[in-house]
Amino acid sequence: MVTACAPLRKAPLPAGLPREWYISHNRRLKAMRLAIALLDTGVHHPATADNGRxxxxxxxxxxxxxxxxxxxxxxxxxxxxx
Known part of the structure; x- marks a missing residue:
C-alpha cells in the first residue's frame, strides 16, 4: 500500500546573500515546478515547450x-x- 507523504517543512532562506542570489534561486524553483508540470502533461521534448505553452x-x-x-x-x- 502506497501512502502520500506529508510535504516537507520549508526552511527560511539564508540571510545576507546578494539580491541576485534570491532572484536566481526563486527562478530555478519556478522553472523546476513548470518543467514537472509540463512533463506530467506529456511534454517530453523542449521543441514542443514554446513560451506560450x-x-x-x-x-x-x-x-x-x-x-x-x-x-x-x-x-x-x-x-x-x-
Whole structure:
C-alpha cells in the first residue's frame, strides 16, 4: 500500500546573500515546478515547450507568468532530464 507523504517543512532562506542570489534561486524553483508540470502533461521534448505553452501551464498551476529567461530554463531542464 502506497501512502502520500506529508510535504516537507520549508526552511527560511539564508540571510545576507546578494539580491541576485534570491532572484536566481526563486527562478530555478519556478522553472523546476513548470518543467514537472509540463512533463506530467506529456511534454517530453523542449521543441514542443514554446513560451506560450509554458505560460499557459504557469497560469493553470497558479504561478505568475514566467519571463523569457525562465522559459529558457524550463526547456533546458526538459532537455537535460532526457
Amino acid at each position: 509554458i505560460r499557459e501551464t504557469a497560469e493553470r498551476i497558479g504561478l505568475h507568468p514566467p519571463s523569457d529567461t525562465t522559459c529558457r530554463m524550463v526547456r533546458a531542464l526538459i532537455r537535460y532530464g532526457r
